[in-house]
Amino acid sequence: MNLNVRKMTSALVDPEAAGKLSVEHVTVVLQGRRVLEDISLSLERGQIVALIGPNGAGKSTLIRAISGVLTPDDGKIHIGDVDLGQASPWQRARYLAVVPQISQLPTVFTVWQTVLLGRTPYLNILGQTSPQDESIARQALAQVEATHLSERRLDELSGGEVQRVLLARALAQQTPFLLLDEPTTHLDWQYQVTLLAHLRHLADNGATSSFPRRGVLMVLHDLNHAVRYADRVALLVAGRLWAWGTPQEVLQPEVLSRAFGVTIVMTEAAPDGYPLFIPLPPDEDGMTTAPGLGAEQWLSSASSRSSYPA
Numbered sequence: 001m002n003l004n005v006r007k008m009t010s011a012l013v014d015p016e017a018a019g020k021l022s023v024e025h026v027t028v029v030l031q032g033r034r035v036l037e038d039i040s041l042s043l044e045r046g047q048i049v050a051l052i053g054p055n056g057a058g059k060s061t062l063i064r065a066i067s068g069v070l071t072p073d074d075g076k077i078h079i080g081d082v083d084l085g086q087a088s089p090w091q092r093a094r095y096l097a098v099v100p101q102i103s104q105l106p107t108v109f110t111v112w113q114t115v116l117l118g119r120t121p122y123l124n125i126l127g128q129t130s131p132q133d134e135s136i137a138r139q140a141l142a143q144v145e146a147t148h149l150s151e152r153r154l155d156e157l158s159g160g161e162v163q164r165v166l167l168a169r170a171l172a173q174q175t176p177f178l179l180l181d182e183p184t185t186h187l188d189w190q191y192q193v194t195l196l197a198h199l200r201h202l203a204d205n206g207a208t209s210s211f212p213r214r215g216v217l218m219v220l221h222d223l224n225h226a227v228r229y230a231d232r233v234a235l236l237v238a239g240r241l242w243a244w245g246t247p248q249e250v251l252q253p254e255v256l257s258r259a260f261g262v263t264i265v266m267t268e269a270a271p272d273g274y275p276l277f278i279p280l281p282p283d284e285d286g287m288t289t290a291p292g293l294g295a296e297q298w299l300s301s302a303s304s305r306s307s308y309p310a
């Protein structure tokens with residue numbers, strides 16, 4: 001019975017036709033607190049959206065609301081014409097793959113079993129994986145350079161290795177949209193930039209020619225990654241969308257300093273043409289100021305000196 005329902009809902013899913021994920025006026029109340037309030041934003045195929053904001057702002061909650069782990073108290077989330085609130089978990093899994101924070105993981109599986117779980121939405125009526133599923137899982141592991149870890153258990157891996165395996169599972173799911181909650185946490189600098197460049201490639205070209213242009217929504221704490229890799233930035237503060245737009249529009253030191261409660265300066269361009277964001281250490285009163293300059297003066301001079309590449 002259940003299997004037939006699965007077959008029917010699968011037939012209704014057309015991820016290829018899904019061009020845009022829309023979050024419309026979403027509010028989430030947890031234990032009587034409005035953790036998200038009237039959030040609206042969108043993610044198109046081919047785009048990377050960075051979700052930034054201080055601890056506790058609601059970033060993970062928004063990822064959980066979009067992925068269906070929790071139900072918004074108000075508002076809607078659509079992919080194309082599909083209302084995700086009405087979609088079965090099976091349908092959602094054909095549209096969205098999620099890379100959660102590592103702390104949310106079961107660790108008893110091997111790497112191979114974990115990546116193969118990404119093929120669950122495509123299993124045949126007997127629940128078996130096909131040679132094609134296994135080939136796709138192998139490719140996904142190779143893409144994150146983790147083939148050599150296949151037989152290891154997740155609880156035997158370093159944080160960075162687990163992060164890459166989770167990305168492989170999401171890639172194996174072959175969905176048009178990817179949601180990643182702090183994907184660069186635990187990764188060393190080489191793997192951070194490799195991962196982000198790979199996500200950029202997935203957004204621009206897709207993993208395979210048969211599945212082009214993904215939409216990527218990711219929580220980032222490093223503003224220097226957001227400025228380089230995102231097409232749009234959503235700044236959440238205390239459950240509200242403080243700013244939404246291009247990196248040039250949102251990543252302004254005055255806005256960021258107010259949002260994070262620390263003086264953030266934007267310095268001259270790095271060799272690749274992007275500005276650098278640096279939080280200043282607090283002084284004895286707990287405030288942060290630039291050495292030798294008042295914060296305001298520093299911020300205005302930093303703004304006027306900094307430029308974004310075209």
Ligand SMILES: Nc1ncnc2c1ncn2[C@@H]1O[C@H](COP(=O)(O)OP(=O)(O)OP(=O)(O)O)[C@@H](O)[C@H]1O
Pocket residue numbers: 030031035053054055056057058059060061062
């Ligand atoms: N199940 C829950 N019940 C009650 N409150 C919750 C629950 N989950 C999260 N919260 C609260 O909701 C707020 C937003 O949490 P969330 O994890 O979305 O923040 P975040 O922006 O992802 O933070 P961080 O950067 O620290 O990961 C926090 O104040 C948190 O304490």
